Amino acid sequence: MTTETTTAWTKPHILSLETFAAPEYETLLETADSFREVLSRRTKKVPALQGQVVANLFFEPSTRTRSSFELAAKRLSADTLNFSGSSSSLAKGETIFDTAKTYMAMGANIMVIRHRQAGVPHTIAAEMDRLQTDVRILNAGDGQHEHPSQALLDLFTLYQWLSSSSPHQFLAGKKVALVGDILHSRVARSNLYSLTAMGATVHLAAPPTLLPKAFQGLLPESYQDQLICHWEIEPALAEADFIMTLRLQKERMSDHLLPSLREYHQRFGITRDRARLAKDHVKILHPGPVNRGVEISSDLMDDPECSLISQQVASGVAVRMALLYLIGTSS
Amino acid sequence: MTTETTTAWTKPHILSLETFAAPEYETLLETADSFREVLSRRTKKVPALQGQVVANLFFEPSTRTRSSFELAAKRLSADTLNFSGSSSSLAKGETIFDTAKTYMAMGANIMVIRHRQAGVPHTIAAEMDRLQTDVRILNAGDGQHEHPSQALLDLFTLYQWLSSSSPHQFLAGKKVALVGDILHSRVARSNLYSLTAMGATVHLAAPPTLLPKAFQGLLPESYQDQLICHWEIEPALAEADFIMTLRLQKERMSDHLLPSLREYHQRFGITRDRARLAKDHVKILHPGPVNRGVEISSDLMDDPECSLISQQVASGVAVRMALLYLIGTSS
């Protein structure tokens, strides 16, 4: 399966979407599509990674993302090993590198790595390459840097929803509102790359503390005209095709970047009234877990006419199968 | 295998034994019997749930019950995902519903749910039905309400022990003493339904603080004459065929419902002397883990002539295989 598309895959690691090019997004979407089909069968397993070991190294704990990767790996018939920071030997004075090398030496073929600190997956990948191993690294979220698999599952959710006949520039002419804690969000950062690469215009909305003026300069210049910043939510939502909300970390309050969750909801929360500013049948996304009544009003979140949140979770397994498959079978 | 018996299975979820009828108990016992046979083979696996996902959502942690369900699922060739409250995103403000919906969207076919609060598995099951999903819910213990799989494994242990030729009313004429913290025990509540439904007469024994007068009124009237309450242990044990002891939670002491573990043992602990009040060859059960020297004297617990505790644990895997099989293959 998916043999034609994957012959082109050249990235041994999935670290960041900053360096993803259009053909890579397209291959990924097509591969995920074929796994989506597998997942609709009664027997949802394929032998693609049989005998391979996927180690989930979650130095920052996460039940949801870890379960999604674990299930994706199992459905590819890989064996899985779970490591979580709390039960780790890090307390014993071992470095992160040493932990990664230990799992490498045990025979892990792919390491899925989440870490509180930006850049950790990159440095581990560089070390694996320097040691001339075949170990593949997949960034499952590093600090405030990137969270590629989340942005790719968001993209795949939009792709599925639009039932596009081809992934090529499938978001051209679409307006996506991206609302929330842009500054600190690794999800936002990865999404900016993927959404603009697929042709969307992205309107960002957040209070100035969470969306500083300097932010726009971070994207490649070629994408700058696809990216518009707002400090009010209304212009971002106006005529939007999709609203992507970001999770608000409660520590933003103690950091004095926001006065209160209530005030945030009043100014930037997505409610039924605000959703009416967007196009009819606008769809709302959220990477989860949602703070109900903060980023989104509770009724809107539970309305299957509006929310694509469950579809995002389902897409997550297909997209992660595709990622593991692409890096696990490329040479 | 077991194809004849299971055509009749109509319960999509296992939430409570209150609504179980005799044919359901009988189907369950027969199905568990056939899995008991599988477990005696060298290769103890069957492909019944291949490709299906069993998610163990233990909002209240439990190694023993979770391991038993996990092993049952693996022996049916299902893939398993484990979630435990402590490592959860609940701390992040997600509701229990949202967690369940996340695992549903990932593709879980069966969710085994334990929660400190009574009714959580029911409300999740109702939500799954409302959303018209095929997800099955299995209550692995909810607050002080019910613990169906424990009562069913107890029942299966008695069934095996008696080598009855048919499960139909196989406990008719048998006296079961149920001793301990009846009031707060979800195990007791489930057992009262199953034991009386199979024809047993159940004698309950506990101090008045743990067995209030009002308790007897909770059972359906048709069973009332099979249920006798005692505030002393001796009449409950007299001529009993089986003694089922309940685990004493240490918080009962801080709640001032009991003076001390020692006094509890003196008045209600099962010792060799007390066991002599019962029928010759009386068998003792306990859901585990046992507080040695509190509910049962240590020597009695270790005496294979008296104790069925190991058989209960073994029955647990067979009964849970049967439950997962019945709800996982019914349509």
Next chain:
Amino acid sequence: MTTETTTAWTKPHILSLETFAAPEYETLLETADSFREVLSRRTKKVPALQGQVVANLFFEPSTRTRSSFELAAKRLSADTLNFSGSSSSLAKGETIFDTAKTYMAMGANIMVIRHRQAGVPHTIAAEMDRLQTDVRILNAGDGQHEHPSQALLDLFTLYQWLSSSSPHQFLAGKKVALVGDILHSRVARSNLYSLTAMGATVHLAAPPTLLPKAFQGLLPESYQDQLICHWEIEPALAEADFIMTLRLQKERMSDHLLPSLREYHQRFGITRDRARLAKDHVKILHPGPVNRGVEISSDLMDDPECSLISQQVASGVAVRMALLYLIGTSS
């Protein structure tokens, strides 16, 4: 596979190397060798333990050793169950015996046990035998007593490195320096048995607080001339073929057995200068996790010309597959 060698295997449990004889070491090394070959294939699984259950009972938590056993079991196609002390019902007043009996009753075929207290795996094994079960026990580290699988993976690492044509007395004429906290190390204790049994001369080096005079008397007299104690590191390293370092537990400082990590490193840490005292191309081992800059200087640890640490981890999976295979298939 490996059918010829294993016909001779008679040990149902792996509890200690004190009672290992030369033929057992040789069978183990040959069996591990054949699994090493399996691990070099694309599909690294064999069906040897299909349908069997390996329960990892880690009363003392360890990510690294537990992952190694888990992977070894999965590659033999066994099902695995993980239990860790922290999430246990031990807090509920259950004894260790009761936990082991619970996993036995669930159907565990092999229990891999780690416990803070010396002797726990032995007493559980004795109980399993007394109960006439077929359950096999594998000691994964008990207090300061033994850690057989670690010493055997060390031995296998040396065997692989030397590419000996036969395991028989393959360390004859070799000098091994064993440096560090000999007194408290279960790894050291197991290594002394295995290294001397294979013919090596072992030079121990540690400060007197960690290597008391009485220590030498613990080994069987027949090995005494293969064992030389030093309170300075230089004579131990001189002309050594291998340097095995031990992990320094930080609690040794609070126990007032060592002044500081820095002083320990100055007197007993392996640096490039010190390594020059040994033979050219000396190889350094460490059971991990390493306190970088304490037991070994960081540059030396990362130098693939000097360090066998990664090979040790890789050997761990092959050796544990061999151990599980030998005890899981012997009758």
